[in-house]
Amino acid sequence: MRFIYICVECANYIGELELTNWNEAMLGFDTLTFAEKQELLDLDFGQRQGTVKAICETCYKKKIAAQLFYDGVDKPSFH
Numbered sequence: 280m281r282f283i284y285i286c287v288e289c290a291n292y293i294g295e296l297e298l299t300n301w302n303e304a305m306l307g308f309d310t311l312t313f314a315e316k317q318e319l320l321d322l323d324f325g326q327r328q329g330t331v332k333a334i335c336e337t338c339y340k341k342k343i344a345a346q347l348f349y350d351g352v353d354k355p356s357f358h
């Protein structure tokens with residue numbers, strides 16, 4: 280099975296994995312809820328290909344930066 284990882288934020292191609300023996304736990308899919316799986320995974324067993332929506336490094340960094348920014352706003356420090 281080939282897994283193609285696409286960024287959920289910017290739709291960029293992240294990379295791909297080719298796995299012969301795999302299970303959901305191995306790929307971390309077992310931690311997803313049914314709704315999340317529906318949203319993030321598109322597995323085509325006939326074509327032996329699946330699309331996995333993940334987050335690319337650029338968007339991840341943006342998210343972290345935004346998170347830190349908002350944390351700073353929420354909890355101002357007046358030392």
Ligand SMILES: [Zn+2]
Nearest residue numbers: 286289335338
């Ligand atoms: Zn991205």
